[in-house]
Amino acid sequence: xxxxxxxxxxxxxxxxxxxxxxxxxxxxxxxxxxxxxxxxxxxxxxxxxxxxxxxxxxxxxxxxxxxxxxxxxxxxxxxxxxxxxxxxxxxxxxxxxxxxxxxxxxxxxxxxxxxxxxxxxxxxxxxxxxxxxxxxxxxxxxxxxxxxxxxxxxxxxxxxxxxxxxxxxxxxxxxxxxxxxxxxxxxxxxxxxxxxxxxxxxxxxxxxxxxxxxxxxxxxxxxxxxxxxxxxxxxxxxxxxxxxxxxxxxxxxxxxxxxxxxxxxxxxxxxxxxxxxxxxxxxxxxxxxxxxxxxxxxxxxxxxxxxxxxxxxxxxxxxxxxxxxxxxxxxxxxxxxxxxxxxxxxxxxxxxxxxxxxxxxxxxxxxxxxxxxxxxxxxxxxxxxxxxxxxxxxxxxxxxxxxxxxxxxxxxxxxxxxxxxxxxxxxxxxxxxxxxxxxxxxxxxxxxxxxxxxxxxxxxxxxxxxxxxxxxxxxxxxxxxxxxxxxxxxxxxxxxx
Amino acid sequence: xxxxxxxxxxxxxxxxxxxxxxxxxxxxxxxxxxxxxxxxxxxxxxxxxxxxxxxxxxxxxxxxxxxxxxxxxxxxxxxxxxxxxxxxxxxxxxxxxxxxxxxxxxxxxxxxxxxxxxxxxxxxxxxxxxxxxxxxxxxxxxxxxxxxxxxxxxxxxxxxxxxxxxxxxxxxxxxxxxxxxxxxxxxxxxxxxxxxxxxxxxxxxxxxxxxxxxxxxxxxxxxxxxxxxxxxxxxxxxxxxxxxxxxxxxxxxxxxxxxxxxxxxxxxxxxxxxxxxxxxxxxxxxxxxxxxxxxxxxxxxxxxxxxxxxxxxxxxxxxxxxxxxxxxxxxxxxxxxxxxxxxxxxxxxxxxxxxxxxxxxxxxxxx
Numbered sequence: 001x002x003x004x005x006x007x008x009x010x011x012x013x014x015x016x017x018x019x020x021x022x023x024x025x026x027x028x029x030x031x032x033x034x035x036x037x038x039x040x041x042x043x044x045x046x047x048x049x050x051x052x053x054x055x056x057x058x059x060x061x062x063x064x065x066x067x068x069x070x071x072x073x074x075x076x077x078x079x080x081x082x083x084x085x086x087x088x089x090x091x092x093x094x095x096x097x098x099x100x101x102x103x104x105x106x107x108x109x110x111x112x113x114x115x116x117x118x119x120x121x122x123x124x125x126x127x128x129x130x131x132x133x134x135x136x137x138x139x140x141x142x143x144x145x146x147x148x149x150x151x152x153x154x155x156x157x158x159x160x161x162x163x164x165x166x167x168x169x170x171x172x173x174x175x176x177x178x179x180x181x182x183x184x185x186x187x188x189x190x191x192x193x194x195x196x197x198x199x200x201x202x203x204x205x206x207x208x209x210x211x212x213x214x215x216x217x218x219x220x221x222x223x224x225x226x227x228x229x230x231x232x233x234x235x236x237x238x239x240x241x242x243x244x245x246x247x248x249x250x251x252x253x254x255x256x257x258x259x260x261x262x263x264x265x266x267x268x269x270x271x272x273x274x275x276x277x278x279x280x281x282x283x284x285x286x287x288x289x290x291x292x293x294x295x296x297x298x299x300x301x302x303x304x305x306x307x308x309x310x311x312x313x314x315x316x317x318x319x320x321x322x323x324x325x326x327x328x329x330x331x332x333x334x335x336x337x338x339x340x341x342x343x344x345x346x347x348x349x350x351x352x353x354x355x356x357x358x359x360x361x362x363x364x365x366x367x368x369x370x371x372x373x374x375x376x377x378x379x380x381x382x383x384x385x386x387x388x389x390x391x392x393x394x395x396x397x398x399x400x401x402x403x404x405x406x407x408x409x410x411x412x413x414x415x416x417x418x419x420x421x422x423x424x425x426x427x428x429x430x431x432x433x434x435x436x437x438x439x440x441x442x443x444x445x446x447x448x449x450x451x452x453x454x455x456x457x458x459x460x461x462x463x464x465x466x467x468x469x470x471x472x473x474x475x476x477x478x479x480x481x482x483x484x485x486x487x488x489x490x491x492x493x494x495x496x497x
Numbered sequence: 498x499x500x501x502x503x504x505x506x507x508x509x510x511x512x513x514x515x516x517x518x519x520x521x522x523x524x525x526x527x528x529x530x531x532x533x534x535x536x537x538x539x540x541x542x543x544x545x546x547x548x549x550x551x552x553x554x555x556x557x558x559x560x561x562x563x564x565x566x567x568x569x570x571x572x573x574x575x576x577x578x579x580x581x582x583x584x585x586x587x588x589x590x591x592x593x594x595x596x597x598x599x600x601x602x603x604x605x606x607x608x609x610x611x612x613x614x615x616x617x618x619x620x621x622x623x624x625x626x627x628x629x630x631x632x633x634x635x636x637x638x639x640x641x642x643x644x645x646x647x648x649x650x651x652x653x654x655x656x657x658x659x660x661x662x663x664x665x666x667x668x669x670x671x672x673x674x675x676x677x678x679x680x681x682x683x684x685x686x687x688x689x690x691x692x693x694x695x696x697x698x699x700x701x702x703x704x705x706x707x708x709x710x711x712x713x714x715x716x717x718x719x720x721x722x723x724x725x726x727x728x729x730x731x732x733x734x735x736x737x738x739x740x741x742x743x744x745x746x747x748x749x750x751x752x753x754x755x756x757x758x759x760x761x762x763x764x765x766x767x768x769x770x771x772x773x774x775x776x777x778x779x780x781x782x783x784x785x786x787x788x789x790x791x792x793x794x795x796x797x798x799x800x801x802x803x804x805x806x807x808x809x810x811x812x813x814x815x816x817x818x819x820x821x822x823x824x825x826x827x828x829x830x831x832x833x834x835x836x837x838x839x840x841x842x843x844x845x846x847x848x849x850x851x852x853x854x855x856x857x858x859x860x861x862x863x864x
Contacts, residue, residue, distance in 0.1 A: 040502040048501065054512055057505030058546065061594075148508075155548045308563050318563070392572055393559035400571040404559070415561045427551055444551070449558045451551060458549035473551075 003030050007088070011101055017288045018105040022363070023280065025108035026122075027083040030101065038074055038089050039063040045263070046079045049129035051255075052136070053151055075305075076100045080111040080266070082122035095294040096301055099281050102289065106280035109366075110273050116265040116370045119166035124262055131255045138248045150249060154256040156462040159424045160235035161260050163268070231428040231443065236260070238429045243466050253466070267422040268370045275319015276366055278305065282320070313389075321387060326365060326378050327358035372419045379415070381408040389415075417449070425451060427473070440467045444475035451475055453484070453493075460486040509546075513594045517541055518604045525605075525715060525856070526849045538595040602722030605715060609856060612863030614723045614778075614811075627679045636676025645675035689724040689778040689811075691717070692767065694760045696785035698735040699752040705818040708846055709784040710747050712816060715856050716782060724778065730767055734760040736790070740767065754790045757783075757827065758797040765805045774809040781806065781813045782859075786820035787827035795827060799834045807840050814859045819847045840864065 003011060011030060018025070033041070043060035044050040066072035075096065078086040086104040088097055111117050121127050139147045195203040232238045236257040240250050266273065282302065290298055308314040329335055333353030342348055365374065391405040391414045405411070426445040434441035440463070444451060456473065463471045463486075470487040474496070485492045517524070524541065562572060605611065632645060650669035654660040660667075693713055695706070721727050731746035732738055738759040741749065764781060772779060789795050806813060817828040828843055835841040844858040845851075 036500070040500050043502055043505075052505055052508075054505055054509040055548065056502060057507070057509030060502045060506050061509060152548060156550060159550050159552070313561055313563055387563060388565065389561060389563050390566070391559060392562050394556035395571075398571065399574065401559070401573040403562070403566045403568050403570045403572060405568065411561055414559065418558070418560055423553070425551055425553060449553045452554040455549045456551050459551050462549065 003032055003088075006094075007032065007097060010094070010098055014098065014101045014284065014289060015105065017284050018102065018109075018280070021280070021283070023105055023109040024113060025084065025105055026081075026112050028086055028104060028108050029083050030086050030088055030104075032088045032090050034090050035067060035073075036064065038077065038087055039067060041087055042074050042077055046077055046085075047125065047128040049125070049132055051128075051132040051134075051151075052139075053148065055155070075301075076103055078104045078107045079125065080117060080120060080122075080262075081125045082112075084108040084111065085125065093297065095290075095297045098289055098294075099285055099298060099301060102281040102284040103277045105284075106277040107273060109280075110269070110276050113367050114265075114269060114272075114370075115368055116268055120262055120265055121258075127258075127262075131259070134251060134255065138252065142248065147252070150252055150465075151256070153462040153465045154253050156459050157236060157239075157466070158256050158260045160427055161237075161257060161264070162234035163264055163421060165234050165237075166261065227432040228429055231430050233426065233428050235427060235429050235442065238432075239466050242432055244468055245466070249466075264422065265370075268372070268419075271315045271319040271322070271371045272366065272369060272374050273319070274316045275321075275323050278316045278320040279323045279362070318387075322374065322378055322383070323362055323365075325380070325383055327362050329358075330361035331356055331358035333357075372416060375412070375415050375419060379412055384408045384411050417447070420447075425449075430474070434472060437469070439470040439472060442471070442473045444473060446476040450477055453477060456484060457486065457491050460484060460491070464488055510594070512546060514596070514600065514604070516546060517594075517596060517601075518608055521604055521608045522853050525711070525853050527711075537599075538597055539601060541594055541596055598718055599722055602718045605719055605856075606722070609853075609860070611719065611857070611860045614720075614863055626682055628682050629677050629679045631678040631680055632675050633678040634672075634675065636678060640677040642675045642677050646673055649673040649675055687724050687778060688726045688728075688776060689720055689780060690728040690730065690772050691720060691780045691782065692730045692732060692764050693746065694732040694734065694738075694764060694781070694783040695746065696735070696755055696757070696760075696783075697733045697749050697751045698755040698786075698788070700755075700786050700788055700820050701750075701818070702820060705784075705786060705820055706747060708818050708849060708852060709816070711849070712784070712846070712852050712855060713782065715852075716859060719856075719860055720780065728772075732760050732763055732767075734763075738763040755785065755788055756794050757785060757789050758794050758801060761798055761801040761806060765801060768806075768809055779810040781810050782816065783814070784816045784818060785827060787817040787825040788820070789827045789830075792830075795830045798827075799830070802835075802841075807838065810840065811864045812842065812859075812862065813840055814842045814844070816855060816859070817843070817845050819845070 002008075007030075015028075039060055041048050043056045043063060045056075050056065063072075063074070073089075075089065075092065076086070078084060084104075084107075086100075086108075088100055092100070111120075135147065135151075192200075192204045192209075227242065228238060236253065239245075240253050240257065245253065285298055285302075306314065306317045306320070308317050331354075332351055333339070333355040334348075334351050339348070339351060342351070365378075369377070385408070389406070389411045390403045391407075391410050392401045393404040394400075395402050426447070428443050428445065429440065430443045431441040432438070442463075456475070460471055460473055470485060473484045475482055475484065477493075481496050483494045483496050485494070566572065606613075632642060646669050647667060650667045650673040651660070653670075653673060654667060695701075695709055717729065729743070731741050731743055733741055733746060733749055733751075734755075734757065735751045735753040736756045736759065740763065760783065768774070768779060789798070802813065815828065815831060817825060819825065825845075828845060831841065831843055835843075839862070842859050842862065844855040846855045
């Protein structure tokens with residue numbers, strides 16, 4: 001439903017304010033809907049036109065329940081698309097609607113300008129509808145269960161993508177010259193050592209030459225056979241290209257892959273994106289929009305957004321505080337060698353070079369950074385201490401997660417780890433013809449944290465469904481290099497060196 | 498307006514039902530469901546149905562949080578007994594799903610392969626029910642009977658010689674359409690009454706009572722599914738018997754001896770006064786640790802059962818829970834007398850794990 005006239009007026013007003021702060025966004029379409037419709041749209045990941053799947057139904061069930069118990073309420077929902085779509089909840093009061101609009105405009109600005117979103121499809125609304133049409137057509141053709149089962153399988157593997165593949169080229173272009181290929185495949189005659197003719201059969205014995213020839217022949221074959229040539233991180237793409245898939249299967253897998261790539265930047269910039277939106281709604285509301293009678297409601301709602309349950313990390317809070325910290329530091333010139341080297345607490349505290357670079361800096365950061373870089377560069381020991389960040393870990397004895405460290409370095413490392421590859425393990429396709437039997441060999445690049453093994457086994461089962469030959473995953477369990485294998489009937493776990 | 502999500506939700510629920518059914522044995526042996534029972538629904542916590550991914554073990558990974566607390570301060574629970582199944586990062590939770598009691602009973606029936614009860618088929622009480630049996634020439638389009646309509650059109654076209662076997666296109670007209678229609682039928686309605694009896698003598702501990710509680714919950718659920726109209730009465734006894742309400746039934750603890758015949762006498766009295774056996778399907782469930790006071794009373798029990806109770810009831814079930822104090826003689830005595838009696842079911846329940854089998858014993862006869 002379109003906005004009623006009073007909200008449309010407010011929208012125009014907030015839009016002007018946002019523009020006056022140099023925010024730059026796509027055209028934004030607001031729709032106002034009832035809570036259950038909002039829950040529905042949210043369950044579909046923001047796309048009312050999404051393909052049918054029980055996972056969305058599960059999401060909806062949870063959201064509805066949480067809403068009816070009064071535990072949780074979605075205020076805002078905004079879709080990265082051109083034009084941007086944003087949903088407002090009908091029963092919210094006016095000040096909430098204002099806040100949400102201001103928040104939404106900042107999100108749109110982020111979508112439009114942040115580099116990590118540069119390769120997302122801006123017509124995703126239409127694309128999702130197309131995906132749904134394709135999937136429905138296949139459901140009609142192959143039956144609901146078949147398709148659902150395959151979608152489950154694909155979703156299970158959806159994180160096996162290469163986040164950076166839209167930006168860089170990992171593989172060399174395929175050689176087009178057949179001549180070069182031929183030359184490559186020529187069997188090189190083994191090099192003979194210099195010798196007098198009567199010594200030749202001793203210095204270069206025929207058996208040795210034959211042996212050399214055989215080895216080089218074998219190497220050449222191996223090289224030809226090796227697939228992928230270099231380990232492939234975009235396992236989904238690899239499967240689409242190389243697994244024995246029916247056309248409909250390949251198409252569904254492509255759809256899942258495409259949607260995973262579309263959503264990936266949102267995972268990569270959660271802290272920044274929410275921080276940015278919160279930074280701006282706070283600024284627009286307090287500097288421009290609030291009327292006297294709305295202040296209390298606004299403060300209540302705003303603090304609710306920033307509330308952190310003990311032991312959690314609220315991306316809204318962490319993000320906005322980091323942006324504000326950043327602004328202050330660049331306004332006062334608290335950066336660079338001189339500041340970093342200064343260890344006089346008093347001087348640091350009163351450090352103010354009145355550079356006024358804060359605004360410029362925050363805009364620059366919102367353009368170029370993602371969460372990983374953001375934390376890496378701007379999380380300071382002062383910030384970590386002031387905001388009481390800590391690391392928690394699991395305690396076997398008590399079956400509880402406990403606070404384990406407050407040291408800056410540990411906190412930062414942990415935080416960076418949880419953001420690397422948006423918190424997913426790196427898994428690469430190493431060999432598609434393992435043991436020369438067409439078996440698939442994956443390698444988990446272990447960086448200190450084990451996989452959840454029971455779940456990994458289930459995922460392997462799903463991988464087998466796609467590959468249809470035995471599948472292997474090399475990983476490390478409790479510091480022992482282990483090969484997990486699923487051969488279609490049973491799982492095995494073998495130590496390897 | 499029908500929402501698009503509802504189809505996904507329905508499918509999800511269907512999957513959940515599948516899961517519940519698969520884990521039914523676990524739910525049966527644990528008492529936790531009883532506390533979650535509402536009027537028509539029971540809330541069942543199931544591990545969130547998730548799609549497996551290659552992901553880090555949250556226990557090994559840990560994470561970063563914000564807030565007060567010393568080192569060592571707990572901030573969240575691990576996954577405890579659901580280990581390896583449920584999500585276990587702080588904040589992940591078990592999903593609670595509402596299942597109607599009727600569905601639960603259905604699942605129980607399917608899982609335990611319980612036969613439907615052949616009740617005594619009383620015809621004196623009837624209920625109205627719509628049955629789609631007829632065909633009519635008018636009705637809502639949603640009830641259109643395609644096959645009949647097609648047949649009708651085919652007939653007409655053949656009669657009017659507009660049917661061309663080489664190009665057999667059938668076009669129904671208004672008069673050809675046929676619709677399903679319903680008739681109101683009167684169905685006999687069946688009544689049942691259950692008397693639960695429990696030994697509350699000193700030797701029956703909390704654990705024994707918990708078993709009784711769980712077992713009667715499932716028996717109740719099943720019988721309520723089988724009968725439209727059901728009444729339950731509760732009797733507790735030690736050396737004397739008295740009728741109590743449900744609350745008291747499960748929470749009373751008496752001391753003293755055990756005279757089982759007192760309970761049977763009272764049950765007989767209740768039946769005679771209120772429930773004519775020709776109108777009611779009567780079920781008796783008795784739970785005890787089997788430590789009756791003396792052979793004389795056991796003889797009396799047998800005689801009451803044989804002469805008074807058994808002719809009136811569909812089923813007499815005796816569940817003997819194991820207690821550290823009891824001799825457990827009673828079940829052997831009953832077995833001696835009633836080996837060939839179809840209406841008597843005896844079951845020993847050593848611990849919670851055996852509730853499952855015991856329910857099967859009790860209800861597996863289809864009486």
